[in-house]
Amino acid sequence: MPAEQPTILATSGGYRQGVRTRLEFDRLLHYAVELSGASGRPPRVTHVGTAAGDQRGFNAEMDEAAWLAGFDFSHLNLFTMPNHADPEAHLLEQDVVWVNGGSVVNLLAVWRAHGLDGILHRVWQHGVVLAGVSAGSICWYQGGTTDSFGPELRAVTNGLAFLPYANGVHYDSEERRRPLVHRLVADGILGETHCTDDGVGLVYHGTELVEAVAEVRGKGAYIVTAEAGGADGTTASERRQEPRFLG
Template sequence: MSRSGQSHILAIGGGSFRPSRRHNQIEASALLRYGLDLTGQDRPKLGLVATAMGDAADWVLKMYGAFSGWDVEVSHLTVFPMPNVPDPRAWILEQDMIYVSGGSVANLMALWRLHGLDEAFEEAWRSGVVLSGQSAGALCWHVGGNTDSFGPELRVWAEGMALLPYSCGVHYNAEPQRRPLLQESVASGELPGGYAADEGVGLHYVGTDFIQAVSVEAGAYAYRVENEGAGRVKEFRIEPRLLTP
């Protein structure tokens, strides 16, 4: 294996960043500290990917600022108007952890596949690079979930990388369409059973096994959603481990 000796994915439902006391800035939450600790490195290399946000320069700069004072080596990968590094695959494999921001997961996957980044991320995962991300950056590693990539009305989406053979629910307690649509799509068989996360909760997988949920919000939960057959679904609440701020 590699740095951490195992293949980790940290899929975050929401809460990767918090508003900062500095004007118009953000701060990284303990969820990202948890992910960085999984690398096993004293000064991990953190790669930021904002494809789902159209590589918005202001957002990339905010993410850099969010790690101010952290003992990390931060860099980023963009594809607009062309890749910003000579060899994106090499850049991905050099990182200890990748963080993928939210935005449009449908656009993200289309561009990753166009540039061959999906294959590079899979190679990195298998070599021990920690893969992480929020919302679109959580859905992408799974079979799919539901998304507002096509408009404000959520739609079922099943075009993820499927490194994890599950569906994924994000913003589960914050957006009222999320829970019923995930349950309906699992019950109908459009999506496989899977896991969901409230705001402030991360889903930690080792290999393809769900290990635990972690949270920066008291009273927030993760969930297992299973198809019971005959068009029925069952949801089990999972108590996360509360992280120290």
């Protein structure tokens, strides 16, 4: 059964250090499954690792974590060619599409080359939950901040725009993220921007933000908007959203 409505969970989290494996799935990734409504069978989750070049070693670590979680798990690889003859049919069979981090700029270029932008929009409308971390969060928005071009953070403004906002990830753990978001919003390069500390996710039904959730206590989500009245006429205003802890 698909989710009752188009749903996106955009996060700066989803993993934790494993005990017998390098990583395990944390509460945010499990919450993506909960949002899908899957029950009575192992949830079907596909991992899309385009942003990091479909690294087979990381795929294997995800497989171990998925086995521990009890997921019916698969990968959609695009390097060196798609590993499914019909990617759309494969994705429509899933409960959750989980997109990993890396280069959001490269991710967007490769997805568009393969027509995955349109496919993912149809999959989202069908009720498959779209979720992910870092680049796998920014991609669903109009844009955000990225280190895809090099160590100095820059704006990316050609996201898929399923959500009519921009996105700021790793808001508390990378000190340059917050000031750059504020400057880009004040300058009008980014519009209203929804940001997450590490361990926090934002839930959207359709294009409406309905909830902030966290797998780590004490973390926050933030909405940054432009506001008249600064020294140059416009400044950025930040409003904190208290997440619900996924205990």
